[in-house]
Amino acid sequence: MTGANEVKRTMDSRITKALSNEDAPDLNLIELLFFAYRDFTADPDLILEKIDFGRAHHRVLYFINRKPGMTVAELLDVLKITKQSLARVLKQLIDTEHVVQVTGPRDRRQRELYPTAKGRELALALALPQSRRIAQALQESGPENRRAIESFLKAMVNPDQRAQIDSLPAAG
Amino acid sequence: MTGANEVKRTMDSRITKALSNEDAPDLNLIELLFFAYRDFTADPDLILEKIDFGRAHHRVLYFINRKPGMTVAELLDVLKITKQSLARVLKQLIDTEHVVQVTGPRDRRQRELYPTAKGRELALALALPQSRRIAQALQESGPENRRAIESFLKAMVNPDQRAQIDSLPAAG
């Protein structure tokens, strides 16, 4: 309320016209993606905080469940984080027996990552509210649009990384 | 030979079957949302890091541009963060003259937030790659599906918060 932050009135340089679709197309889709993703991730967050895990644990656990036997390098490539970042949460997932490591059969330097029964259960519990939200949204907006929505979201992904999606089972 | 191998097999608690759509429906949409959002936000990140801003600045600047004159409380409600978190980035946006504050005309406790020309320019520069990505994805997946995609994403948002979306101009 003092000096530096005082509101200036003499040089009124403010813009009062809203940024609109005329300035940049599809602003409504930009913010819909923001809101949809915000609420989509809020569901599992509620479960995670009860067991002192965060979103990082969720992502790691999710992909290990989606592709059991994934190596550390593969996981890093999917998540696009550094191995030091991964190490922190992966260690916790292993310590809490949600995930186990197995020395790679072909290349013994590699570590294959697998969920345990406990890890599978948690992954499912985290996926369920998201599944429900998606099912309800599909219902509400017309189930016949499913292919279109999948196709759009896939087209939003960088072309060189769509292979990652196809490498997951039953995700065609 | 019953030793190591035998023990390893019986104690082997790992799950090797991939989590699939049979376990929870729409896993493919769960990961598509993850990948799409990841790449969608990566575009503006490249611009932001050049000027030492982050995603938090982007979100604040975006909504101030979308609804000039927004108060601090409104912004907090949209972003779902605390005022302390907002203060940090908002202060920087004000100091760098991307945003100005004006004392509320009706209620003088309020601070209306407006972009400056500089702030509008930056918001546009950040929106453009996202607009392009969306336009290209719509093209690729069939422009006739636009309404369906908008409808789906809106249905993904918590019902009590869809009013936020409608309160933005030209976002019907």
Place this chain on the structure above:
DNA sequence: AAACTAAGTCAACAAGGCTGACATATTTTT
């Protein structure tokens, strides 16, 4: 034997969330 590779680890740092406590105007209620 040497070079490369996969993974793990230590240390330090930054962004951007959070809580709690308190200050200052201003408006609303009593």
Place this chain on the structure above:
DNA sequence: AAAAATATGTCAGCCTTGTTGACTTAGTTT
């Protein structure tokens, strides 16, 4: 008029999750 409530700002400290850089160990490739 006084008291209470509200909108905003600010100080201080904490947590998660990302980053870089340097180095180790084990195993594979050349």
